[in-house]
Amino acid sequence: MPLMRASPLPWLAVGLVGCAGPPSLGSPAHLVDLTHTLSPRFPYIAIGDLTFPIRITEISSFEKAGVYSNKWELTEHNGTHIDAPSHFAAHARGLDELQARELFVPAAVIDFRAQANADPDALVGVADVQAWERAHGPVPARAAVLLWTGWESRAGSQTTFVNAGPDGTMHFPGFGEAAVTFLVSERQVSGIGTDTLSVDRGRDTGFAAHRALFGADKWALECLAHLGDVPPVGATLIVGAVKVEHASGGPARVFAVW
Amino acid sequence: MPLMRASPLPWLAVGLVGCAGPPSLGSPAHLVDLTHTLSPRFPYIAIGDLTFPIRITEISSFEKAGVYSNKWELTEHNGTHIDAPSHFAAHARGLDELQARELFVPAAVIDFRAQANADPDALVGVADVQAWERAHGPVPARAAVLLWTGWESRAGSQTTFVNAGPDGTMHFPGFGEAAVTFLVSERQVSGIGTDTLSVDRGRDTGFAAHRALFGADKWALECLAHLGDVPPVGATLIVGAVKVEHASGGPARVFAVW
Numbered sequence: 001m002p003l004m005r006a007s008p009l010p011w012l013a014v015g016l017v018g019c020a021g022p023p024s025l026g027s028p029a030h031l032v033d034l035t036h037t038l039s040p041r042f043p044y045i046a047i048g049d050l051t052f053p054i055r056i057t058e059i060s061s062f063e064k065a066g067v068y069s070n071k072w073e074l075t076e077h078n079g080t081h082i083d084a085p086s087h088f089a090a091h092a093r094g095l096d097e098l099q100a101r102e103l104f105v106p107a108a109v110i111d112f113r114a115q116a117n118a119d120p121d122a123l124v125g126v127a128d129v130q131a132w133e134r135a136h137g138p139v140p141a142r143a144a145v146l147l148w149t150g151w152e153s154r155a156g157s158q159t160t161f162v163n164a165g166p167d168g169t170m171h172f173p174g175f176g177e178a179a180v181t182f183l184v185s186e187r188q189v190s191g192i193g194t195d196t197l198s199v200d201r202g203r204d205t206g207f208a209a210h211r212a213l214f215g216a217d218k219w220a221l222e223c224l225a226h227l228g229d230v231p232p233v234g235a236t237l238i239v240g241a242v243k244v245e246h247a248s249g250g251p252a253r254v255f256a257v258w
Numbered sequence: 259m260p261l262m263r264a265s266p267l268p269w270l271a272v273g274l275v276g277c278a279g280p281p282s283l284g285s286p287a288h289l290v291d292l293t294h295t296l297s298p299r300f301p302y303i304a305i306g307d308l309t310f311p312i313r314i315t316e317i318s319s320f321e322k323a324g325v326y327s328n329k330w331e332l333t334e335h336n337g338t339h340i341d342a343p344s345h346f347a348a349h350a351r352g353l354d355e356l357q358a359r360e361l362f363v364p365a366a367v368i369d370f371r372a373q374a375n376a377d378p379d380a381l382v383g384v385a386d387v388q389a390w391e392r393a394h395g396p397v398p399a400r401a402a403v404l405l406w407t408g409w410e411s412r413a414g415s416q417t418t419f420v421n422a423g424p425d426g427t428m429h430f431p432g433f434g435e436a437a438v439t440f441l442v443s444e445r446q447v448s449g450i451g452t453d454t455l456s457v458d459r460g461r462d463t464g465f466a467a468h469r470a471l472f473g474a475d476k477w478a479l480e481c482l483a484h485l486g487d488v489p490p491v492g493a494t495l496i497v498g499a500v501k502v503e504h505a506s507g508g509p510a511r512v513f514a515v516w
Contacts, residue, residue: 028362031358031359031362032358033358033501035501036501037354037501037502037503038500038501038502038503039502039503050317050318050327051317054502056502056503056504056505059308059309059333060308062344062346062347062348063348066346067345067346067465068344068345068346068506069308069333069334069335069345069506069507070333070334070504070505070506071331071332071333071334072330072331072332072333072334072502072508073329073330073331074329074330075317075327075328075329075330076327076328076329076330077327079501080501086320086326087325087326087327088320088324088325088326089320090320090321096295100289100290100291100513101289103511103513104286104289104513104515207325238496238498238513239498239511240496240497240498240499240510240511240512240513241498241511242296242500242509242510242511243291243293243294243295243296243337243338243509243511244295244296244297244312244314244330244509245295245296245297245314246314246328247314247328248326248327248328249327250330251500251501251502251509252498252500252511253361253497253498253499253500253501253510253511254498255358255361255362255496255498257362
């Protein structure tokens, strides 16, 4: 062991650094809640009377009955939520069929604020993913690729979050079909996410990004919060998706830890 | 550095063992989903017309519209769910006010199957907690103490899960008020949980365990699954509770990792 005899200190240093590296599961050094509070005021995509904000109705009050409880009426795509593959793909898996391991994945955060600020119709292309990889290394296998557009600052207002033009067309940034196909085919991601209402751009009513994603049996997260508090690479995403039978999606509590 | 010169191998071995010890956040060695699938057939506590199983109504089908989606009507206490302190305590915190760190805690699992099997009205006392501690060490600070009664095997049936007698009194095991007071006062737990419908026994309609817990500003998990797959100590519980404004509780996706 010539190296050890010549200089044992580097080995010791490597050992200590290596041990200090991975934080323990019980108390991660960093824990960020990526979830908006869902309320009747949270923005949503209006589609006639098919969609609506969550309706919360008190069924028992502490003052009258000593116990406080409500009932809710909501769609599967209100607030910070996950879409299951069955949302846009025939015979695809529902929310209850996603496995726990698919909801516990590396996070890759793309800062798309400059592009979104310059153009609310900005579209993530393969070149944007490749630019991110030049800076941060390859998108990890099984990752969730999360789009940080800065749209979160608009979430207090239905008008500015949806950002519809005079003809009703919505304008917010999103993933292009080619980028999604690249991520599922070449990078084996588990899913993608965004801080806007949809992984497709607001104006893309053909939902090409959704179809490419769900056709590949992956999931999507929408209306994420606090993506700016997560490093571009190195965090683990934990998706606490409610588990409802045959659901096309549902509210999720989403954490990033590292 | 006489030790290094005399024998560098033990240092190297310590370094390697130390590094292999804590599993990384990105890929825990063990990941268990403690969540039941919520469906209209999942058991619930019937209270007149105030409570009901989840109602799932299709609002768009893939066959007709190219997109599949449902709406839900449910109470805040359907299926595998969390109770917030506001459920049974005036002016207490709602579900949206629980902090992420409170939902990311050490798990302590008490095997109470023998007692529950012998007596469906079995009550966890301080002595039961102390017996667990003699075997597994002190309940960790900030822990969630989870009661494994074996009731999960009944979850396919409203009749056997609720287990009501001829007079309507429900019979399933639960936490006693003294045990809860001990856990919140002497062990600083974050919350408690059970695989039954309630942390109180079925027959305890005064909800003393709930009141002791929520009066101390802690949370409860009910209708947990797969507690038998989690070690008595050493796992981290991750509570993916939906985040709804002013909620008294709500569905949660619950994971154990270690």
